[in-house]
């Protein structure tokens with residue numbers, strides 16, 4: 001039997017670990033310098049400038065759903081700054097499938113067209129809205145959400161801001177059906193048959209070039 005003192009020690013350690021984890025997951029870690037520069041480089045204005053969105057302004061009518069990201073990977077100056085952005089372009093009828101960003105909330109600003117958006121909270125309650133150009137919608141951190149351009153003729157364009165330099169993406173269709181999880185496990189999980197799971201998996205395979 002562990003002594004009461006030892007038990008209490010474990011409990012305190014457990015609570016401390018939890019609170020450290022909560023602090024760490026509240027936003028990106030604070031940095032102790034003004035900004036983070038890759039080793040052996042001298043930053044100038046160019047380092048703090050990202051030009052990769054020029055092709056999206058003004059937007060051409062997209063032919064599919066297309067995301068252009070400016071996160072830490074594309075724009076290294078964001079490292080340590082807890083922010084990033086993406087331009088989301090939706091052709092008529094296209095969808096951004098259900099997904100989550102484990103490290104960031106997302107503030108979406110619709111600049112053209114209309115967009116059906118929604119998220120599901122941890123009690124399985126669905127919140128949906130139809131946005132018009134000029135509207136903003138917040139997707140709370142870590143929750144499953146989606147966007148759909150229901151208009152059959154007009155495209156839609158949105159700007160999304162994230163509360164992390166590296167929000168990350170977990171796309172449910174891909175994560176569940178395109179990573180090699182055993183079809184028997186998925187069939188039991190989704191209360192369906194293995195052939196049905198195979199059909200879903202085939203639909204997510206990249207088209208052969």
Ligand SMILES: *[C@@H]1O[C@H](CO)[C@@H](O)[C@H](O)[C@H]1NC(C)=O
Nearest residue numbers: 055056062063064066067068
């Ligand atoms: C996605 O958008 C970017 C920026 O506008 C553009 O350069 C790229 O060609 C687009 N990709 C597709 C598949 O439309």
Ligand SMILES: *[C@@H]1O[C@H](CO)[C@@H](O)[C@H](O)[C@H]1NC(C)=O
Nearest residue numbers: 113114150151152153154155
């Ligand atoms: C689709 O978009 C066009 C152009 O913005 C608009 O006139 C039309 O009312 C929209 N259709 C629907 C069903 O919202």
